[in-house]
Amino acid sequence: MTRTVELPPSALPTDLLDLLPAGAEPMAWLRRGDGLVAWGVAARCRTSGHDRFADASDWWREVAGAAAVTDEVEVPGTGLVALGSFGFADEPGDSLLVVPEVLVGRREGRAWVTVTGSGGTPALPDLAALARRERPAPPREVTFADGAMSGAAWESVVADAVGRIGEGDLEKVVLARDLLATAAAPVDVRWPLHRLAGDYAMCWTFHVEGMFGATPEMLVRRERGLVTSRVLAGTIRRTGDDARDAGLAGQLARSSKDLEEHEYAVRSVAESLSPYCSSTNVPEVPFVLHLPNVMHLATDVTGVVHDHHESAGAAGASVLDLAAALHPSAAVGGTPTKVAVELIEEIEGMDRGRYAAPVGWMDAHGDGEFGIALRSAEVDPADPATVRLFAGCGVVAGSDPAAELAEAQAKFLPVRDALGPGPA
Numbered sequence: 001m002t003r004t005v006e007l008p009p010s011a012l013p014t015d016l017l018d019l020l021p022a023g024a025e026p027m028a029w030l031r032r033g034d035g036l037v038a039w040g041v042a043a044r045c046r047t048s049g050h051d052r053f054a055d056a057s058d059w060w061r062e063v064a065g066a067a068a069v070t071d072e073v074e075v076p077g078t079g080l081v082a083l084g085s086f087g088f089a090d091e092p093g094d095s096l097l098v099v100p101e102v103l104v105g106r107r108e109g110r111a112w113v114t115v116t117g118s119g120g121t122p123a124l125p126d127l128a129a130l131a132r133r134e135r136p137a138p139p140r141e142v143t144f145a146d147g148a149m150s151g152a153a154w155e156s157v158v159a160d161a162v163g164r165i166g167e168g169d170l171e172k173v174v175l176a177r178d179l180l181a182t183a184a185a186p187v188d189v190r191w192p193l194h195r196l197a198g199d200y201a202m203c204w205t206f207h208v209e210g211m212f213g214a215t216p217e218m219l220v221r222r223e224r225g226l227v228t229s230r231v232l233a234g235t236i237r238r239t240g241d242d243a244r245d246a247g248l249a250g251q252l253a254r255s256s257k258d259l260e261e262h263e264y265a266v267r268s269v270a271e272s273l274s275p276y277c278s279s280t281n282v283p284e285v286p287f288v289l290h291l292p293n294v295m296h297l298a299t300d301v302t303g304v305v306h307d308h309h310e311s312a313g314a315a316g317a318s319v320l321d322l323a324a325a326l327h328p329s330a331a332v333g334g335t336p337t338k339v340a341v342e343l344i345e346e347i348e349g350m351d352r353g354r355y356a357a358p359v360g361w362m363d364a365h366g367d368g369e370f371g372i373a374l375r376s377a378e379v380d381p382a383d384p385a386t387v388r389l390f391a392g393c394g395v396v397a398g399s400d401p402a403a404e405l406a407e408a409q410a411k412f413l414p415v416r417d418a419l420g421p422g423p424a
């Protein structure tokens with residue numbers, strides 16, 4: 001039984017993360033203070049392998065079909081909702097969807113709580129008491145070490161990829177590396193979440209079962225049939241000097257290397273969406289998205305879902321169906337996708353886990369949001385004092401390995417900083 005109750009916005013703390021209890025599988029999806037926080041597991045589905053999205057979708061249809069729901073708010077994100085995080089590669093591809101016991105949402109001035117339980121009407125939590133608890137402590141004595149590869153080794157892998165592109169095997173491949181952070185005691189993930197949501201409010205701060213981060217890239221949002229995807233590709237590091245950064249933004253917007261890389265990514269998204277949408281709109285020129293650490297070329301692709309898509313029933317493709325169709329876009333895989341993904345597998349030298357793959361939420365109407373899990377890290381489930389950070393960049397014919405390494409370092413910054421002390 002699932003029940004959504006409207007709350008006066010004043011019933012919630014400014015920072016929704018203040019509600020998250022420590023030990024009860026906290027989950028989050030937040031941007032500019034709005035979004036969802038959730039905890040407890042009412043139902044969970046684990047999938048893996050090539051069919052991980054289809055299996056999760058089947059499970060969701062079954063759960064949603066059988067659920068008894070009362071919903072007095074009825075906006076996207078109310079009623080039965082699952083949060084999910086998927087594996088990047090088909091193998092192992094470990095993925096999950098979770099229906100939380102408690103979910104608190106806020107969106108454009110409206111607020112709600114949803115509770116799910118078996119048997120009887122589940123009780124509402126005492127949110128005021130939850131919000132009064134102490135804030136989490138920062139991780140102690142964090143040290144960072146190379147993950148699968150040193151920076152120098154990774155540069156030579158990038159050089160290999162540039163060679164393969166030169167030979168005509170492919171046009172673009174996105175290569176990533178990992179760093180290992182080790183703390184003196186288990187990391188309370190709520191600490192980096194507070195920091196990321198504060199420092200990167202324009203990004204989507206997420207956490208699902210150890211996978212957390214603040215991504216600027218929206219793989220797909222579906223809202224009452226309207227579809228949006230924010231494509232990012234083409235990056236320049238910020239200097240911290242506003243005047244210089246404005247000049248760099250102009251340079252980025254004119255850089256043929258970055259525009260080419262961006263074009264591949266936009267095309268791959270538009271092509272993947274077109275079978276599911278009756279109209280897609282692709283702006284001709286990208287804009288420059290300013291983040292505290294980097295700037296990206298960005299394009300918002302929009303469309304309207306067909307109401308009667310053959311494979312998806314009367315409601316049309318759900319946000320999860322769309323995420324499955326879009327993953328991996330050229331922003332995180334490459335072009336052509338199949339060759340790029342095989343090259344990643346061959347030369348990257350690590351398992352990406354859930355990095356660079358869909359993370360987000362969906363409701364029983366098929367609406368929801370899946371971002372790409374970038375600027376992200378995973379708490380090691382076997383040793384929660386260890387956190388694995390990920391960052392990567394698009395490699396094209398004109399790529400310089402040293403510049404790509406510097407770009408990846410800049411993309412580690414959000415999580416690196418979030419694991420440090422500082423204002424919570």
Ligand SMILES: C=C(O[C@@H]1C=C(C(=O)O)C=C[C@H]1O)C(=O)O
Nearest residue numbers: 233234235331374391392393394
């Ligand atoms: C791969 C990452 O980022 C992606 C690669 C980008 C690029 O190469 O310019 C830009 C944004 C993302 O699509 C990452 O953050 O790890």
